[in-house]
Amino acid sequence: MKRSWSERMFDWVIIWIMVVLVLLTAYPLYYVLIASISDGSRMMAHSGLLLLPYGFHLEAYTKVLANPSIVQGYVNTLFVVCASVVLNMTVTSLAAYVLSRKNVYWNPFFTFLIVFTMFFTGGLIPFYLVVKGMGLMNSLWSLVIPFAVNTFNLIVMRTSFLAIPDSLEESAKIDGANHPTIFARIIIPLSMPVMAVMALYYTVEKWNGWFYASLFLKDRQLFPLQLILREILISNSTDLMLGTTAADQIVQVSATLQYATIVVATLPILCVYPFVQRYFVKGVMIGAVKG
Amino acid sequence: MNQTSDTNSYRRSKPAKVRGRTGGSVTDSYAIRLRKDFKLNYWLYLMILPALAYYIIFQYGPMYGTIIAFKDYSPANGILGSEWVGLANFRDFFEGLYFWRIFKNTVLLSVNTLIFEFPAPIILALLINELRNRTFKRWVQSITYMPYFISLIVICGLVKDFTNSGGLITQIIVWLGGTDTSLLQNPAYFRPIYVVSEIWQRFGWESIIYIAALSSIDQEQYEAARIDGAGRWRQMLNITLPGLLPTITIMLILRMGNLFNLGFEKVILLYNSSIYDTADIISSYVYRKGLIEFNWSYGAAVGIFNSVLNLVLLVAANYISRRVSQNSLW
Numbered sequence: 028m029k030r031s032w033s034e035r036m037f038d039w040v041i042i043w044i045m046v047v048l049v050l051l052t053a054y055p056l057y058y059v060l061i062a063s064i065s066d067g068s069r070m071m072a073h074s075g076l077l078l079l080p081y082g083f084h085l086e087a088y089t090k091v092l093a094n095p096s097i098v099q100g101y102v103n104t105l106f107v108v109c110a111s112v113v114l115n116m117t118v119t120s121l122a123a124y125v126l127s128r129k130n131v132y133w134n135p136f137f138t139f140l141i142v143f144t145m146f147f148t149g150g151l152i153p154f155y156l157v158v159k160g161m162g163l164m165n166s167l168w169s170l171v172i173p174f175a176v177n178t179f180n181l182i183v184m185r186t187s188f189l190a191i192p193d194s195l196e197e198s199a200k201i202d203g204a205n206h207p208t209i210f211a212r213i214i215i216p217l218s219m220p221v222m223a224v225m226a227l228y229y230t231v232e233k234w235n236g237w238f239y240a241s242l243f244l245k246d247r248q249l250f251p252l253q254l255i256l257r258e259i260l261i262s263n264s265t266d267l268m269l270g271t272t273a274a275d276q277i278v279q280v281s282a283t284l285q286y287a288t289i290v291v292a293t294l295p296i297l298c299v300y301p302f303v304q305r306y307f308v309k310g311v312m313i314g315a316v317k318g
Numbered sequence: 319m320n321q322t323s324d325t326n327s328y329r330r331s332k333p334a335k336v337r338g339r340t341g342g343s344v345t346d347s348y349a350i351r352l353r354k355d356f357k358l359n360y361w362l363y364l365m366i367l368p369a370l371a372y373y374i375i376f377q378y379g380p381m382y383g384t385i386i387a388f389k390d391y392s393p394a395n396g397i398l399g400s401e402w403v404g405l406a407n408f409r410d411f412f413e414g415l416y417f418w419r420i421f422k423n424t425v426l427l428s429v430n431t432l433i434f435e436f437p438a439p440i441i442l443a444l445l446i447n448e449l450r451n452r453t454f455k456r457w458v459q460s461i462t463y464m465p466y467f468i469s470l471i472v473i474c475g476l477v478k479d480f481t482n483s484g485g486l487i488t489q490i491i492v493w494l495g496g497t498d499t500s501l502l503q504n505p506a507y508f509r510p511i512y513v514v515s516e517i518w519q520r521f522g523w524e525s526i527i528y529i530a531a532l533s534s535i536d537q538e539q540y541e542a543a544r545i546d547g548a549g550r551w552r553q554m555l556n557i558t559l560p561g562l563l564p565t566i567t568i569m570l571i572l573r574m575g576n577l578f579n580l581g582f583e584k585v586i587l588l589y590n591s592s593i594y595d596t597a598d599i600i601s602s603y604v605y606r607k608g609l610i611e612f613n614w615s616y617g618a619a620v621g622i623f624n625s626v627l628n629l630v631l632l633v634a635a636n637y638i639s640r641r642v643s644q645n646s647l648w
Contacts, residue, residue: 037550041448048442049461052518055476056464058486076486122369125362132355137366140373147629149380150621151601152608156386156397157379175372206361235469238583242609253471260475261587285479289472296467304460 063087063286070282087287097288100252103167107240107251108233110171112226118175120222123184124210129193145178155242169243170236170251180225187221188214224306234296252292259288387619400615407619416603424599427509427585428577434513436573438521440566443528444554459529462522474587477515478502502588505596512584512597527569528562535561567642575635578627600624 061080062070069081091097126134126141148154154173163169191214199209215222237253244250356363382397387407389400411417442462449455465473480486481501492498501507539557548556582601589597598606601624608617 153380153383
C-alpha cells in the first residue's frame with residue numbers, strides 16, 4: 028500500500044518531535060559526562076550550552092577515586108545494599124509464603140494488620156523515635172533493619188505464590204516435605220522471575236537512598252555514597268575533598284570534580300541498566316496488574 | 319504479642335470452625351487449641367515471626383508513638399513520662415503563622431504537578447505508538463526511561479547547578495531576556511523548577527504503563543477507520559486515546575489519592591529559607607520542626623494532620639473510582 032503525502036508528513040513530524048524530546052532528556056546526562064572530562068580552568072570560564080568537551084582530562088577522576096570518603100562511601104553503600112536485599116527478600120518471602128497458605132487461622136487478621144499500614148502510618152517523627160529507641164542510631168543497620176519488609180512487595184509476592192498450583196504442594200507433602208522444604212524447593216524456584224525483579228527494584232532504591240541515612244547517621248565514616256554526594260553537590264563543599272592541593276588548582280579541579288563524582292556514583296546503575304531494563308518494565312506490569 | 323493476636327483471631331472465627339489441618343476441636347479451650355495448632359504448624363509460626371516482629375516494632379510502634387502529639391514530649395521523660403497537653407499542639411499549628419502558607423503550598427505544588435506532569439507520559443506513549451521504526455522506538459524508550467534511575471541527590475545537584483547564576487538554564491533565560499541570577503533564590507521559580515525536573519525524571523518511566531495498555535486496543539478498529547478515510551491523526555485521537563481512557567482513569571484516581579503525599583525529599587534538597595514562601599510544604603515543615611529544631615510533639619501533630627488528610631483523600635478517591643469506573647483499590 029502506497030502511503031499518501033499527508034501520512035508521510037505525519038511520520039516526519041512525529042519523528043522530529045521524538046528526536047527533540049530525546050535530545051532534551053539526554054542532554055543533561057551528556058553535559059555531565061563531557062564536563063567531567065573537560066579542562067578545569069576552561070570549564071570555570073564557561074557558561075551556557077556545551078557541545079564538545081574541552082580536551083580530555085582525567086585529573087578529576089583521579090581525585091575522586093583517590094578520595095577516602097568516596098571510597099568509604101562506596102563500601103558503606105555496598106554493605107547497605109547487600110544486607111538490605113538479603114534481609115528484605117528473606118523476611119518478605121517467608122511472610123508471603125505463610126500468607127499464601129490457605130488454611131491458616133490467623134491469616135485474615137495478619138493480612139488486615141499489614142494492609143492497614145498502607146493507609147495509615149505513624150509518621151516520620153515517631154518512626155525516628157522508634158529507631159532511636161531500638162539503639163540503631165549511628166549504625167549502618169539503621170538503614171537495613173527498619174526496612175526489613177516492604178508491604179507492597181509482600182502483597183505482590185503473596186499473589187504470585189497463590190498462583191502456583193496446589194497440586195505441586197500436595198504431591199510434595201505426600202513425599203513427606205515440610206513447609207521449609209516446600210518453600211525452598213518449590214515456591215522459590217517457581218517465583219524466581221518475580222523475586223529477581225523485586226530485588227532489582229530494591230537495589231536501585233537502596234543505592235539511591237539518602238534521606239534516612241542523613242537522619243540516622245552522625246559519623247562521617249559511616250556515610251553512604253549519596254550523603255557524600257550531597258555534601259559535594261548540594262552544599263558545594265568540594266574543598267573537603269581536595270585537602271592539600273594548592274589554592275589555584277583547587278578552583279580549577281573543583282569545577283569538574285562534582286561532575287566526575289556524579290559519573291562515579293551513577294555509573295554502576297547505568298551500566299547494568301540496559302541489561303535489566305526489560306525486567307524493570309516487567310516489574311511495572313506486575314505492580315499494575317496486581318497492586 | 320504473638321499469643322494475643324492468635325487468640326484474637328480465634329475469637330474472630332467463633333464459633334470455631336475446624337478448618338483444614340488446624341488442630342483442636344470445638345470443645346477445647348483457646349489455649350489448648352492454640353498449643354495444638356502450634357504443634358501442627360510450628361514452621362508457619364516461625365516463618366512469619368520476623369515479619370510480625372517488624373510490623374509490630376516499626377509500623378505499629380510509630381503509630382503508638384503518635385500519642386506524643388498530645389503530649390509535651392521530651393527525650394528525658396520518655397513517651398509515657400511526658401505530660402499530657404491535649405490538643406495544644408494542634409491548636410498551635412492551626413492558629414500558627416505558617417498553617418495557611420504550607421497548606422497552600424502543598425495544594426499548589428500537587429495540583430501543578432498533576433496538571434503538567436500527569437499528561438506528559440500519556441503524550442509520550444501516544445507518540446511512541448506512532449513510530450514505525452522499531453530500532454528508533456527502542457532507543458527512544460531506553461533514553462527516556464533512564465533519568466528515573468538517577469538518584470535524587472544527583473538530580474537536585476544538577477538542578478541547582480543549571481539554575482545557578484551562570485548555569486545552563488539561567489543562561490537560556492538570559493538569552494530570552496531574563497536576568498542572570500540564581501533561580502532558586504526566587505520564590506516565583508520554585509514550582510516550575512520542581513515540576514519540570516519531575517517531568518524530566520518520570521515521564522519516560524510512567525509511559526510504560528500506557529504503552530502496555532496500547533497493546534490491548536483492538537486492531538480492527540484501525541482497519542475500519544482507514545477504510546472510512548481517517549488519517550493517522552484522527553486515528554490517534556479517536557481510537558488510541560479512548561483506548562487508553564480506562565488506564566488514564568485509574569492512574570488519575572491513584573494520583574488524586576496521593577495528592578498530599580508529595581515527595582518532600584526533593585523539596586528539602588532544593589529549598590532554602592529565602593523561598594519558603596512557595597517551597598515549604600507540610601511534610602518538609604514536619605521534618606524541619608521535628609528533626610532539625612527538635613520540636614518533637616509539634617512535628618508529630620503536624621504529621622498526624624498530614625496522615626489523616628492522606629487517608630481521607632485516598633478513601634474519597636477510591637469511592638469516586640468505584641462509582642465512575644468499577645475499578646477500585648479495595
